[in-house]
Amino acid sequence: MTHLGYLLGGWGVAAVLLTVYAVSVVRRGRALSVSVPEDQRRWLTSQNPTDG
Amino acid sequence: MTNPTSSVATTGSPGSRALGLATLLGLVGLLVLAFVLTEPDVRIHPSTGQEIGQFDAVRLLYLHVPMAVITYVAYSLAAFASAGYLIKRTPWWDVTAHAAAEVGTVFCFLVLVTGSIWGRPVWNTWWEWGDVRLMTTLILFLMFVGYLALRRTAADPRVQARRAAVVALVAIVDLPLVNRSVEWWENRTLHQKSTLGELKIEDLTLFTLMIGFLVFLMVFAWLLLHRFRVGWLTLAAGEHQVAAAIKERRAEADGSEVASAVGETS
Amino acid sequence: MKSLLSEAWLVASKDLRIEARSRVLTNQVAPFAVLVLVLFGFALDADQRTLRMFAPGLFWVAVLLCLLLAVQRSSAVESADDAATGLRMAGLAPAAVFLGKSAAILVQLLVLELLLTAGIIVFYGSSVKNLFLWLIAGLVTALAVAATGTLYGALASGLGVRETLLPILLLPVLAPVLIGATRAYDDALGAAAVDGWAWTGLLAMFAVVASTLGALAYGALVED
Numbered sequence: 332m333t334h335l336g337y338l339l340g341g342w343g344v345a346a347v348l349l350t351v352y353a354v355s356v357v358r359r360g361r362a363l364s365v366s367v368p369e370d371q372r373r374w375l376t377s378q379n380p381t382d383g
Numbered sequence: 384m385t386n387p388t389s390s391v392a393t394t395g396s397p398g399s400r401a402l403g404l405a406t407l408l409g410l411v412g413l414l415v416l417a418f419v420l421t422e423p424d425v426r427i428h429p430s431t432g433q434e435i436g437q438f439d440a441v442r443l444l445y446l447h448v449p450m451a452v453i454t455y456v457a458y459s460l461a462a463f464a465s466a467g468y469l470i471k472r473t474p475w476w477d478v479t480a481h482a483a484a485e486v487g488t489v490f491c492f493l494v495l496v497t498g499s500i501w502g503r504p505v506w507n508t509w510w511e512w513g514d515v516r517l518m519t520t521l522i523l524f525l526m527f528v529g530y531l532a533l534r535r536t537a538a539d540p541r542v543q544a545r546r547a548a549v550v551a552l553v554a555i556v557d558l559p560l561v562n563r564s565v566e567w568w569e570n571r572t573l574h575q576k577s578t579l580g581e582l583k584i585e586d587l588t589l590f591t592l593m594i595g596f597l598v599f600l601m602v603f604a605w606l607l608l609h610r611f612r613v614g615w616l617t618l619a620a621g622e623h624q625v626a627a628a629i630k631e632r633r634a635e636a637d638g639s640e641v642a643s644a645v646g647e648t649s
Numbered sequence: 650m651k652s653l654l655s656e657a658w659l660v661a662s663k664d665l666r667i668e669a670r671s672r673v674l675t676n677q678v679a680p681f682a683v684l685v686l687v688l689f690g691f692a693l694d695a696d697q698r699t700l701r702m703f704a705p706g707l708f709w710v711a712v713l714l715c716l717l718l719a720v721q722r723s724s725a726v727e728s729a730d731d732a733a734t735g736l737r738m739a740g741l742a743p744a745a746v747f748l749g750k751s752a753a754i755l756v757q758l759l760v761l762e763l764l765l766t767a768g769i770i771v772f773y774g775s776s777v778k779n780l781f782l783w784l785i786a787g788l789v790t791a792l793a794v795a796a797t798g799t800l801y802g803a804l805a806s807g808l809g810v811r812e813t814l815l816p817i818l819l820l821p822v823l824a825p826v827l828i829g830a831t832r833a834y835d836d837a838l839g840a841a842a843v844d845g846w847a848w849t850g851l852l853a854m855f856a857v858v859a860s861t862l863g864a865l866a867y868g869a870l871v872e873d
Contacts, residue, residue, distance in 0.1 A: 332423075332439045333423065333438040333439045333440070334438060334439050334440045334504045335439070337440060337443065337500050337501070337503060337504050338439060338440070338442055338443060340500050341443045341446060341447070341496075341497045341500040341501060342443070342446055344493065344496055344497070344500070345446055345450070345493050345496075345497060348489065348492070348493060349489070349493070349602065349606075352489050352606065353605075353606060353609070356394075356606065356609045356610050356613055357393070357394065357395070357609060359613045360393060360394030360395075360609060360612055360613045360616065361392055361393050361394070363613060363616035363617060363620050364392035364393055364394065364616060365392045366620050366623070366624075367616055367619045367620050367623055368623065469869065518824075522821050522824050525817070525820075525821035526821045526822060528817065529814075529817040529818040529821060532814055532817055532818070533804070533805075533808075533814060533818065536808040536809070536810055536814065537808070537809075538807075538808050542807075545869060545870060546804050546870060549800075549804060549866045549869065549870065550804060550818065553800070553822060553862060553866070554822065556858065556862065557822050557825070560825045560851075560854075560855055560858075561824055561825045563825070563851065564824075564825035564828045564829055564851060565825075565828065567832075567847070567848070567851070568828050568832065
């Protein structure tokens with residue numbers, strides 16, 4: 332395949348960065364979930380944590 | 384201080400896991416299409432008879448173009464949510480704006496990088512100053528880097544939310560001006576030379592691009608969902624900490640002192 | 650409307666009076682402006698022909714760097730002794746405060762542009778071929794950056810990181826202004842064959858949008 336280096340570079344950077352970002356978001360979520368009591372964890376309800 | 388809970392402490396949910404699975408499958412499908420089933424871009428020069436074209440570098444476009452579209456989707460959402468926040472002033476809009484902006488910036492960075500990597504074999508340069516789309520995307524990226532920097536400052540959440548919303552909206556308003564000024568500046572643009580229209584867009588190429596849009600939309604949705612939840616939890620954690628601190632302080636003090644201080648008669 | 654302008658005048662004259670007394674513009678910012686021109690001279694190998702070709706761009710980069718200082722100063726004035734609260738309690742309309750502060754920065758920038766023009770004439774061998782274009786483009790650009798700078802000065806204030814946050818917030822937004830002003834001055838100084846007046850039109854539009862948006866947003870920002 333021609334330009335294989337560029338292909339691997341491009342797709343590789345995208346794969347790595349998106350994976351790293353996804354992992355960091357999930358980890359942040361885990362860490363935060365632990366410090367918030369379960370009843371306040373629901374994000375689909377209309378319960379606003381703070382007043383606008 | 385952790386509370387014993389019965390549910391697993393994570394931002395995942397059955398819905399997000401299903402989405403994640405579907406996304407991974409989609410990515411596999413896209414890779415098969417992009418690398419195996421589609422052909423490289425090879426054309427015959429009309430006069431010299433040589434083989435010209437992007438050859439296999441075209442496979443980068445199945446990554447770069449969908450991500451570019453998603454970047455605009457993300458930033459549009461961020462701007463919309465910022466406006467929504469300024470009008471409605473509820474945290475949901477603010478958290479959405481922040482999440483969309485952050486995920487959008489990740490995509491924007493990748494668009495610039497993959498574009499540059501694609502440009503090297505095809506345009507023979509890593510960067511081109513006169514190209515309108517390139518310049519506009521770069522400025523857009525820088526503006527939202529500033530937005531994210533503002534978001535990380537320690538400030539009252541409402542103050543930060545308001546300022547960030549203004550920054551996002553001014554950035555979006557500025558964008559057409561950036562575009563127009565670069566367009567006037569250099570009329571020649573490499574992006575024009577190699578528009579999608581010039582590629583032999585056969586059915587499979589177009590189909591792969593469409594699959595690419597769909598798959599990266601799913602990636603964006605998954606990341607946005609989780610990032611939104613992180614933002615929401617951040618707010619909740621802050622609130623909870625304040626409440627817990629107040630509770631602790633009250634427990635420390637003598638019961639009757641506190642009661643008389645707040646005017647309660649017992 | 651009349652009270653808006655008179656309130657703005659009040660704020661502008663206050664800022665300018667503070668400036669006149671402290672002389673930060675004359676003692677610090679102006680020398681800095683000249684210093685920037687000199688640094689460019691060193692960096693670009695001090696060939697006058699090259700410098701003359703790039704003078705418009707270098708000129709406006711110098712202006713933008715000075716703008717950062719002027720805006721920092723303008724918002725620092727408000728944080729000293731909690732002066733901002735005093736302004737709010739005086740019942741001045743936020744839009745008036747915005748316009749007043751922008752006007753004060755505008756005046757300072759015009760002075761700096763005058764100085765910098767003398768600087769590029771002396772150091773880079775530039776000459777003003779079209780005086781009228783030089784004047785109008787200079788005025789309009791100063792207006793555009795003063796308004797934008799004032800807005801972003803408020804956005805970056807009170808967070809303890811203003812010095813480092815302001816540039817990254819403000820400068821990308823001013824990219825079209827830098828492009829436009831450089832092309833306008835390319836024409837005014839005869840450095841390149843471009844339509845300076847068309848660019849000045851774009852700059853004027855930017856100035857109007859910036860002033861309007863700024864006046865509107867300033868209120869939303871300072872309310873509690």
